[in-house]
Amino acid sequence: MPKIIKNGCVIDDAAQILVLDEGQAPEALNLPEGPVFIPLAVWQAHKNTLAGRAGLGVWLDSHESVEDLAEDLDSIGAVALNFPKFTDGRAYSGAALLRTRYGFKGEIRAIGDVMRDQFFFMQRCGFDVLQPKAGKYTDTQLEAALASFKDFSSPYQAAVDEASPLFRRAQRAA
Amino acid sequence: MYRYDPYDQQIVDERVAQFRDQTRRYLAGELTDDEFRPLRLQNGLYVQRHAPMLRVAVPYGLMSSTQARTLAALARKYDKGYVHVSTRQNIQYNWPAIKDVPEMLAELAQVEMHAIQTSGACIRSITSDPFAGVIADEVIDPRPWTEILRQWSTLHPEFAFLPRKFKFAVNGAQNDRAVIQCHDIGLDLRRNAAGEIGFRVLVGGGLGRTPIIGEEISAFVPWQHILTYCEAILRVYNLHGRRDNLYKARIKILVKALGIEEFRRQVEEEWAHSKDGPRTLTEAEVARVSAYFTSPAYAELPATDAGLEAQRAANPAFNAWMKRNVLAHKVPGYAIVIVSLKNPSVAPGDITSDQFDLVADLADRYSFGELRTTHEQNMVLADVRQSDLFALWEVLRANGLATPTFGLLTDIISCPGGDFCALANAKSIPIALAIQARFDDLDYLHDLGDLELNISGCMNSCGHHHVGHIGILGVDKNGEEWYQVSLGGSQGNQTSLGKVIGRSFAAADVPDVISKIVDVFVAQRTAGERFIETVRRIGLDPFKLGVYGAAAPERK
Numbered sequence: 071m072p073k074i075i076k077n078g079c080v081i082d083d084a085a086q087i088l089v090l091d092e093g094q095a096p097e098a099l100n101l102p103e104g105p106v107f108i109p110l111a112v113w114q115a116h117k118n119t120l121a122g123r124a125g126l127g128v129w130l131d132s133h134e135s136v137e138d139l140a141e142d143l144d145s146i147g148a149v150a151l152n153f154p155k156f157t158d159g160r161a162y163s164g165a166a167l168l169r170t171r172y173g174f175k176g177e178i179r180a181i182g183d184v185m186r187d188q189f190f191f192m193q194r195c196g197f198d199v200l201q202p203k204a205g206k207y208t209d210t211q212l213e214a215a216l217a218s219f220k221d222f223s224s225p226y227q228a229a230v231d232e233a234s235p236l237f238r239r240a241q242r243a244a
Numbered sequence: 245m246y247r248y249d250p251y252d253q254q255i256v257d258e259r260v261a262q263f264r265d266q267t268r269r270y271l272a273g274e275l276t277d278d279e280f281r282p283l284r285l286q287n288g289l290y291v292q293r294h295a296p297m298l299r300v301a302v303p304y305g306l307m308s309s310t311q312a313r314t315l316a317a318l319a320r321k322y323d324k325g326y327v328h329v330s331t332r333q334n335i336q337y338n339w340p341a342i343k344d345v346p347e348m349l350a351e352l353a354q355v356e357m358h359a360i361q362t363s364g365a366c367i368r369s370i371t372s373d374p375f376a377g378v379i380a381d382e383v384i385d386p387r388p389w390t391e392i393l394r395q396w397s398t399l400h401p402e403f404a405f406l407p408r409k410f411k412f413a414v415n416g417a418q419n420d421r422a423v424i425q426c427h428d429i430g431l432d433l434r435r436n437a438a439g440e441i442g443f444r445v446l447v448g449g450g451l452g453r454t455p456i457i458g459e460e461i462s463a464f465v466p467w468q469h470i471l472t473y474c475e476a477i478l479r480v481y482n483l484h485g486r487r488d489n490l491y492k493a494r495i496k497i498l499v500k501a502l503g504i505e506e507f508r509r510q511v512e513e514e515w516a517h518s519k520d521g522p523r524t525l526t527e528a529e530v531a532r533v534s535a536y537f538t539s540p541a542y543a544e545l546p547a548t549d550a551g552l553e554a555q556r557a558a559n560p561a562f563n564a565w566m567k568r569n570v571l572a573h574k575v576p577g578y579a580i581v582i583v584s585l586k587n588p589s590v591a592p593g594d595i596t597s598d599q600f601d602l603v604a605d606l607a608d609r610y611s612f613g614e615l616r617t618t619h620e621q622n623m624v625l626a627d628v629r630q631s632d633l634f635a636l637w638e639v640l641r642a643n644g645l646a647t648p649t650f651g652l653l654t655d656i657i658s659c660p661g662g663d664f665c666a667l668a669n670a671k672s673i674p675i676a677l678a679i680q681a682r683f684d685d686l687d688y689l690h691d692l693g694d695l696e697l698n699i700s701g702c703m704n705s706c707g708h709h710h711v712g713h714i715g716i717l718g719v720d721k722n723g724e725e726w727y728q729v730s731l732g733g734s735q736g737n738q739t740s741l742g743k744v745i746g747r748s749f750a751a752a753d754v755p756d757v758i759s760k761i762v763d764v765f766v767a768q769r770t771a772g773e774r775f776i777e778t779v780r781r782i783g784l785d786p787f788k789l790g791v792y793g794a795a796a797p798e799r800k
């Protein structure tokens with residue numbers, strides 16, 4: 071079973087990430103049993119029937135805008151944002167917008183090219199579940215990777231995890 | 245100058261630990277080359293033609309003598325005993341070993357230095373006026389503001405993986421010396437009619453393959469809002485900047501594609517959500533940071549030193565240096581001294597560890613223990629008593645640091661080029677040295693007056709050739725190194741981009757070409773006219789005629 075990181079722990083996770091084959095129309099729906107993340111296009115084609123379904127999440131690719139999901143967030147439990155390459159940083163802004171602009175309280179999962187060297191930034195931007203690609207890390211490496219959440223103790227900026235910048239958080243003596 | 249408090253120190257120390265582990269995982273094969281590359285770049289580590297290159301941040305070009313000695317010592321211990329001052333005021337090591345870099349960073353951290361974000365697709369180390377705090381035309385000291393921006397941009401979680409690099413420059417003087425019109429964001433400090441401090445914000449400027457002068461996105465952002473405003477710009481860019489084509493990924497391309505009005509609308513819409521929120525800058529923070537940039541304890545001195553005139557009259561070489569390398573200070577009796585790194589036998593911007601130590605000692609002795617780097621690849625001692633100038637000059641001269649050519653034709657800006665850089669089309673340094681060798685007559689150089697010549701080894705334009713009065717660009721023609729020459733570029737308030745004069749030249753011909761251009765200038769100038777003014781007045785045609793002869797061929 072794929073591993074994810076949630077609340078600072080490595081756990082098994084059964085959710086599937088549904089990917090449309092090339093040429094497959096989003097209208098042709100064949101949802102697997104159990105928890106699943108569906109592409110934005112599938113959600114948009116079927117939201118009337120799928121809204122509120124247990125275990126349903128929607129995933130967005132990096133060029134897709136979280137704004138397109140803004141109206142629907144009440145009926146979605148989880149959103150996954152894909153990193154096609156770890157150097158594609160759009161999803162950091164996407165996650166931050168979901169949390170701060172649209173008030174999304176559900177799970178925001180990082181999927182795709184997820185490396186431990188990004189964990190700190192991801193958690194700061196509002197991701198609460200991180201899913202490195204299957205086989206990316208051994209179990210031991212994944213446990214070791216948890217240390218990356220603590221790379222920095224007191225960062226300068228405000229972010230989703232901390233509404234105040236350091237200059238408001240701390241008394242900094244001149 | 246700014247000193248780290250425990251928070252700053254912890255961030256830098258933790259960064260060292262993080263990078264040490266990343267390097268360990270890379271050397272153990274747990275990180276691939278592709279994975280390690282962006283991580284090392286964000287710590288200033290390139291892999292170059294012959295060896296890695298480490299670029300250390302010198303925020304807004306200001307350092308203490310202690311920091312200078314550490315930089316010099318690192319070059320002895322881990323490199324070949326010299327460093328290079330880059331066109332972003334940073335310090336580069338050309339020959340470190342990857343495995344040593346974590347240790348170098350640890351030693352730098354002990355003197356409050358780092359290499360964070362000196363490269364990579366992130367907000368780069370921020371540049372400013374090398375004469376901040378000491379020059380008479382300053383309106384507002386840019387250093388506290390630049391330091392505040394440095395902290396805001398350091399490890400910003402949302403903007404570590406932008407479409408492309410992102411450069412800020414800040415100016416606080418009447419005459420811009422930070423090239424703010426050619427940066428992704430250029431900030432111009434100013435006061436509004438009510439006397440309040442704020443920023444004129446330019447966006448989308450840049451050199452490189454597609455040189456563009458920045459456009460004004462806001463005429464005045466009050467200081468409280470500058471961080472949220474910049475954050476709004478960065479967010480729009482992070483979400484909408486192109487990522488499909490490296491050459492179209494800078495913010496300037498997005499601004500051009502949307503048009504400045506639409507780009508401004510998107511930024512303002514974004515800004516409306518964060519404006520006046522908890523990220524708004526506080527008076528207390530500005531006061532805290534500003535307290536580090538108060539004036540040193542200047543003595544009360546007469547406006548001009550009595551002995552100085554006699555020393556100048558008695559010593560023509562000293563007088564020549566005074567004319568070019570010493571600038572007026574805002575405090576009576578003091579002077580700003582350019583420490584020239586343009587010795588004609590050395591690559592522009594290079595300084596040996598021994599020279600660097602010496603400049604540190606001179607800073608302690610004559611300039612309150614601080615020194616500065618400039619984007620023109622020189623150093624500055626900013627607070628020298630006029631009565632000390634002669635003694636200082638003698639030491640600098642004895643050590644090859646008093647070439648009296650600041651702002652002259654041979655004060656060349658040059659990127660490292662093909663001798664070091666893996667991206668180069670052509671070498672830069674030998675061209676700079678050949679031009680310096682050709683123009684070795686100081687009287688003639690002084691007679692030519694202000695003339696800026698900039699060289700880049702490829703389109704990435706690290707040598708700022710687009711804004712040189714004379715610009716030289718290395719190009720590749722069927723695997724050979726050729727050089728394209730442009731005229732009419734300039735930095736400062738009247739920033740303009742140079743125009744190519746015609747077909748390019750082989751390396752051996754470049755000094756002749758420059759001679760011919762200079763000859764046209766000498767023949768055409770009016771009394772007191774500077775080179776750039778002559779170019780603007782008469783246009784390119786007379787220069788083309790001078791260089792190519794009557795049948796000036798078209799550019800190929």
Ligand code: SF4
Pocket residue numbers: 659660661662665666667668669700701702703704705706707
């Ligand atoms: S301009 Fe080109 S050759 Fe010169 S340093 Fe930059 S990338 Fe290298």
